Amino acid sequence: MVLLTPGPTPIHPLVQAALAKPMRGHLDPETLATNRRIRGYLEALFGAGEGALLAAMPGSGSLGMEAGLTNLASQGDAVLLLVNGTFGERMVEIAHAYGMRYTVLRAEPGQPIDPEAVRRALAERRYQLVTLVHGETSTGVINPAAEIAALVREHGAYFMLDAVTTAGMMPLSMTAMGVDYAYTGSQKCLSAPPGLAPFALSRRGRERLGKAHVPGWYSDLARVAVYWEQEGYFCTSPVLLHFALEEALRLALEEGLEKRYQRAKRLYGQVLGLLEELGFRAYAAPEARLPTVLTVRPPEGFSEADLRKGLYQRGVSVAGGIGPTAGQMLRLGLMGESAREEHYRVFFRALGEVMGKNGLEEAFLERTQPAAV
Numbered sequence: 001m002v003l004l005t006p007g008p009t010p011i012h013p014l015v016q017a018a019l020a021k022p023m024r025g026h027l028d029p030e031t032l033a034t035n036r037r038i039r040g041y042l043e044a045l046f047g048a049g050e051g052a053l054l055a056a057m058p059g060s061g062s063l064g065m066e067a068g069l070t071n072l073a074s075q076g077d078a079v080l081l082l083v084n085g086t087f088g089e090r091m092v093e094i095a096h097a098y099g100m101r102y103t104v105l106r107a108e109p110g111q112p113i114d115p116e117a118v119r120r121a122l123a124e125r126r127y128q129l130v131t132l133v134h135g136e137t138s139t140g141v142i143n144p145a146a147e148i149a150a151l152v153r154e155h156g157a158y159f160m161l162d163a164v165t166t167a168g169m170m171p172l173s174m175t176a177m178g179v180d181y182a183y184t185g186s187q188k189c190l191s192a193p194p195g196l197a198p199f200a201l202s203r204r205g206r207e208r209l210g211k212a213h214v215p216g217w218y219s220d221l222a223r224v225a226v227y228w229e230q231e232g233y234f235c236t237s238p239v240l241l242h243f244a245l246e247e248a249l250r251l252a253l254e255e256g257l258e259k260r261y262q263r264a265k266r267l268y269g270q271v272l273g274l275l276e277e278l279g280f281r282a283y284a285a286p287e288a289r290l291p292t293v294l295t296v297r298p299p300e301g302f303s304e305a306d307l308r309k310g311l312y313q314r315g316v317s318v319a320g321g322i323g324p325t326a327g328q329m330l331r332l333g334l335m336g337e338s339a340r341e342e343h344y345r346v347f348f349r350a351l352g353e354v355m356g357k358n359g360l361e362e363a364f365l366e367r368t369q370p371a372a373v
């Protein structure tokens, strides 16, 4: 099966091999040495600066989200949630579940958050924390994180960035942008198996740890730090996933984040160009297209469910819409190992069969491998 969903992503053979290493204890010297190397790699991934807490929580990306909200704001603190899709809405659900005092600023699905609207919202009241999803997977929109971070910094609030569809596939610098907390899921742009939520908490953000009340135990980052920094017991971590994550991070950084970004962008343009010729229409606003998640509405006469089913029967797994986009679109992943020409070649071969059109694979090859002169 060729995995072209927006996560999980295909796993590199070296990452797969790391999963087959012999089991070790969570406090075994080899595991702890792996953890130290992971922290070094996470510094390069997030650019979190001196004194940041770097770690990977045992859980999925949503745990990273929940931990950010509960560690950076206490009950009663005002929180501003910037929302333009399902994963922004998830932040609202979490804030609601914890009884936080939150305000939601929404943009239409398919549109980015407008920094001017954020400026106005920040002028109205004092916030402790502002949250943003960098790349909204449900719509394929990238939000102007750097511009918004600058406004939040001026305001004095903490800024939390969901980097689930961006970290590992584009250069990020939390210090340059002014981000206090960022997280991802191991199964997305890093192409490791699901099960870990790598994150970085800035020096400024971590000043709260151990002081402010956190309404939870497992997601209390002060406890997570005991394991990752003091190398003491917090919980039994998924050691084999640590081995796989280390290898995935090593591969990503060896390739280089800028190169990976260009790889995703180039393939996005080639895939979208051919899909548009077939009558598909891009969903995300042209100025805000997330290079790691391509969202398209099917042409007249084709339903997204039938297309997905036909592709799956031919060994290609893609996703449909979720939340506001359910039933309206296909979502194609271009994260990590999914952003490879050979996989999209298989995709176009299968799509040609499903749509009854000849020559799609060849047409794709013409775009990706221009004839030599």
Ligand code: PLP
Binding pocket: 006, 007, 060, 061, 062, 063, 065, 087, 133, 135, 136, 137, 138, 162, 164, 165, 185
């Ligand atoms: N944030 C974004 C932008 C996502 O795309 C996802 C998952 O797709 C999540 C958060 C939640 O991650 P997980 O499904 O690993 O809990």
